[in-house]
Amino acid sequence: MSPIAHIVDDDEAIRDALTWLFRSRHVDSRAWPSAEAFLADWCDDLRGCLVLDVRMGGMSGLQLFDLLSERGSRLPVIFLSGHGDIPLAVAAVKKGAFDFVEKPFNDNELVDRVIRAMKFDASRKEPDPNAAVAAARLNQLTPREREVMERILAGKYNKVIADELNIAMRTVEVHRARIFEKMGVKSAVELAQLLSGNR
Amino acid sequence: MSPIAHIVDDDEAIRDALTWLFRSRHVDSRAWPSAEAFLADWCDDLRGCLVLDVRMGGMSGLQLFDLLSERGSRLPVIFLSGHGDIPLAVAAVKKGAFDFVEKPFNDNELVDRVIRAMKFDASRKEPDPNAAVAAARLNQLTPREREVMERILAGKYNKVIADELNIAMRTVEVHRARIFEKMGVKSAVELAQLLSGNR
DNA sequence: GGAGGGGTTGCGGATAACCACAATTGTTCA
DNA sequence: TGAACAATTGTGGTTATCCGCAACCCCTCC
Numbered sequence: 001m002s003p004i005a006h007i008v009d010d011d012e013a014i015r016d017a018l019t020w021l022f023r024s025r026h027v028d029s030r031a032w033p034s035a036e037a038f039l040a041d042w043c044d045d046l047r048g049c050l051v052l053d054v055r056m057g058g059m060s061g062l063q064l065f066d067l068l069s070e071r072g073s074r075l076p077v078i079f080l081s082g083h084g085d086i087p088l089a090v091a092a093v094k095k096g097a098f099d100f101v102e103k104p105f106n107d108n109e110l111v112d113r114v115i116r117a118m119k120f121d122a123s124r125k126e127p128d129p130n131a132a133v134a135a136a137r138l139n140q141l142t143p144r145e146r147e148v149m150e151r152i153l154a155g156k157y158n159k160v161i162a163d164e165l166n167i168a169m170r171t172v173e174v175h176r177a178r179i180f181e182k183m184g185v186k187s188a189v190e191l192a193q194l195l196s197g198n199r
Numbered sequence: 200m201s202p203i204a205h206i207v208d209d210d211e212a213i214r215d216a217l218t219w220l221f222r223s224r225h226v227d228s229r230a231w232p233s234a235e236a237f238l239a240d241w242c243d244d245l246r247g248c249l250v251l252d253v254r255m256g257g258m259s260g261l262q263l264f265d266l267l268s269e270r271g272s273r274l275p276v277i278f279l280s281g282h283g284d285i286p287l288a289v290a291a292v293k294k295g296a297f298d299f300v301e302k303p304f305n306d307n308e309l310v311d312r313v314i315r316a317m318k319f320d321a322s323r324k325e326p327d328p329n330a331a332v333a334a335a336r337l338n339q340l341t342p343r344e345r346e347v348m349e350r351i352l353a354g355k356y357n358k359v360i361a362d363e364l365n366i367a368m369r370t371v372e373v374h375r376a377r378i379f380e381k382m383g384v385k386s387a388v389e390l391a392q393l394l395s396g397n398r
Numbered sequence: 399g400g401a402g403g404g405g406t407t408g409c410g411g412a413t414a415a416c417c418a419c420a421a422t423t424g425t426t427c428a
Numbered sequence: 429t430g431a432a433c434a435a436t437t438g439t440g441g442t443t444a445t446c447c448g449c450a451a452c453c454c455c456t457c458c
Contacts, residue, residue, distance in 0.1 A: 086280075086288050090299045093292040100289045142404065155386035157444070168407050173446070175405090187354035192391035341434060356414065367437050372416070374435085 003048035003122060005114050007031040008038045008064065009080065010056040014103075018051065025111045027118070035059035039067070046075055049098065049117035054081040054088065062088075065097065074124060076117040080105070140182045148175040152188050153195065202247035202321060204313050206230040207237045207263065208279065209255040213302075217250065224310045226317070234258035238266070245274055248297065248316035253280040253287065261287075264296065273323060275316040279304070339381045347374040351387050352394065 005027050007018050015031040022029040028048075032038040036058055050068075054061040065077055076098035081088065089100040098117045101110055141149065151161040158176065162169040185191045204226050206217050214230040221228040227247075231237040235257055249267075251260040258266075264276055275297035280287065288299040297316045300309055340348065350360040357375065361368040384390045 081285075086285060086299060086301050089285050090288050090292050093289050094298075099293075100285060102285050144405065153388060153392070155384075155388040159444080167405085169444095170408065171406055174407090177446075185354075188386075188388045189352060189354040189391045192388045193352070343435065357416095358414075366435085368414095369438065370436055373437090376416075 001043075001045050001047045002028070003118055005029040005048055005118065006038065006046065006050045006075070008033075008035060008050065008056075008061070009053040010034055010058075011053070014053070014080075021107055021111060022114070025115075027111065027114060035061065035064035038064065042068070042071075042073075044072060046073075047121055048075070049114055049121055050075050050077045051114060052077055052079055054079050054085075054092075055083075062092065065092070065095070069096065074121075076121050078110075078113055078117055137183045141179065145175050145179050145182070148172060149179050149191070152176060152179070153192055155188075200242075200244050200246045201227070202317050204228040204247055204317065205237065205245065205249045205274070207232075207234060207249065207255075207260070208252040209233055209257075210252070213252070213279075220306055220310060221313070224314075226310065226313060234260065234263035234266075237263065241267070241270075241272075243271060245272075246320055247274070248313055248320055249274050249276045250313060251276055251278055253278050253291075254282075261291065264291065264294070268295065273320075275320050277309075277312055277316055337382075340378065344374050344378050344381070347371060348378050348390070351375060351378070352391055354387075 005018075005022050007015055007022075007029055009015050009018070009031070010033055012033070015033065019029055019031055032041070035056060039059075052061040052064065059067075061079060065079075068075070068077075077096075078099045078101060079089070079092050079097055080101055080103055082103045092100055098120065099113050101113060138146075147165060148161060151164065156164075158169050158172045162172045165172070180186060180191065183191055183194065185194060204217075204221050206214055206221075206228055208214050208217070208230070209232055211232070214232065218228055218230055231240070234255060238258075251263065253260040260278060264278075267274070267276075276295075277298045277300060278288070278291050278296055279300055279302055281302045291299055297319065298312050300312060337345075346364060347360060350363065355363075357368050357371045361371045364371070379385060379390065382390055382393065384393060
């Protein structure tokens with residue numbers, strides 16, 4: 001999904017104005033006339049930001065925001081509000097809205113905020129790649145290897161591990177080597193970091 | 200520190216009103232007439248919440264808030280603002296203010312918010328005990344030991360470390376032993392876990 | 399029945415970690 | 429100036445890790 005400014009407002013004049021405004025500043029955008037219409041197109045990998053009118057016919061902007069939050073959306077949201085309602089603004093920001101702008105808004109300022117939101121979104125990391133890598137590698141381990149690994153991470157000596165598992169030290173060494181190989185590390189320290197760095 | 204509502208406002212009438220209001224609702228409070236006065240008494244283990252006027256003579260409420268943030272204060276802050284300024288409210292909340300209330304405020308509502316803030320503060324966990332322990336122990340390390348530790352955590356052999364630091368392997372061994380001793384661990388693996396578990 | 403994978407073990411050697419004992423240098427602080 | 433501490437090094441020995449080579453057992457799947 002390429003990053004665009006998603007506009008949701010039931011006022012056609014505003015939609016057009018925003019569309020034109022964004023285009024003039026080379027920000028790609030697309031507009032929807034209602035929360036419902038936007039939801040129909042929504043998927044969780046939209047990128048960019050969402051410019052959302054607070055007050056709309058049908059589902060309100062706040063309701064849409066809550067719904068998206070429940071669905072795990074992390075798209076930054078900039079609220080547009082027509083009436084200086086501080087409690088509303090505070091509530092929205094506390095719930096994680098990226099920004100809250102009063103209408104009538106200053107064009108340049110709004111675009112700046114939109115761009116800031118889009119940059120924020122762009123800098124947003126995919127779910128920790130490290131964790132994914134670690135998880136994938138963990139799955140390659142056999143059950144027995146996992147048992148050994150636990151004990152390696154507990155800082156135990158091979159001898160102790162062998163004792164606990166009632167196997168020869170040599171066997172532990174073999175497991176150990178295969179664990180390191182599969183996990184792509186070359187020492188127990190690295191292993192510990194790989195696994196505890198992302199908890 | 201027992202939890203109290205800390206009031207900072209340069210308007211004596213407001214201070215008195217709030218003090219009376221809180222007392223009537225069995226919320227302990229104490230008031231200061233300026234940010235500077237509050238700062239003089241501030242320490243990082245104040246508990247409860249801070250009710251803070253945005254606009255004051257001398258240091259403003261926002262400035263005080265920023266300063267406290269820098270100092271690592273985690274006391275929840277409820278801003279009082281006399282003029283419905285949405286950008287200000289949004290900025291404050293985005294920076295981590297707990298709430299933002301317009302003057303004139305509804306007494307009951309304000310107290311409810313204060314109580315909510317104080318409950319939030321009470322439920323706030325002490326800084327991760329592990330992190331505290333690790334940090335405290337880290338401080339016991341000499342600079343040289345820290346250098347060695349970095350390299351141990353990189354999974355390097357004593358020989359390599361000795362080489363990098365241009366010292367004898369034996370010296371590295373000594374440092375290593377002292378690091379383990381001071382950090383209260385008995386292996387590099389434990390060390391890695393202690394330090395990466397809380398990052 | 400043979401191939402493959404997982405788990406197991408032994409032997410022997412190279413390399414590294416760990417440790418007790420002992421000692422030197424430089425700096426800081428009382 | 430002497431105590432205390434950080435940093436340094438050496439000797440010699442014990443213990444662990446790490447690995448290649450070789451092998452056996454058990455189970456599954458084709």
